Amino acid sequence: MATTQARLALVAALFMAGSAHAADVIDVHRDANCGCCKDWIKYLETNGFEVRDHVESNMSAIKQQLGVAPRLGSCHTGVIDGKFIEGHVPVAQIHELQKRDDLTGIAVPGMPAGSPGMDYGQPAQPYQVIGLTQDGKDVVMADYAVK
């Protein structure tokens, strides 16, 4: 019995050591009844991000505040290191955003089927991940074609 407990404690200690580095935190602002927003949050957590979930009553005010250009708009708006993450953005581009101080944020405009958190069995749509530069220009960061 004691041995089993010791072994469990050891496993727990190793697990803690393995995940000791602080998780990157994303604040996610969303409407109360947004199901695909919650699915995107789950996707972020599965990929090692820590999410602070904020239910908002006025998303358009939040987007305006964070400088999300209306043409880039989607459902939820995430924030990491003061930069916005608009819509169903894949983790690969979030990691890239963290290294890019020339960008104020990134977006997947609309809610394309097949993007992370938008897997509901419908036919996938091609989509792009767009970065917004400090001087207000769009840059294509990734192109996801339909497989």
Ligand SMILES: [Cu+2]
């Ligand atoms: Cu959505």
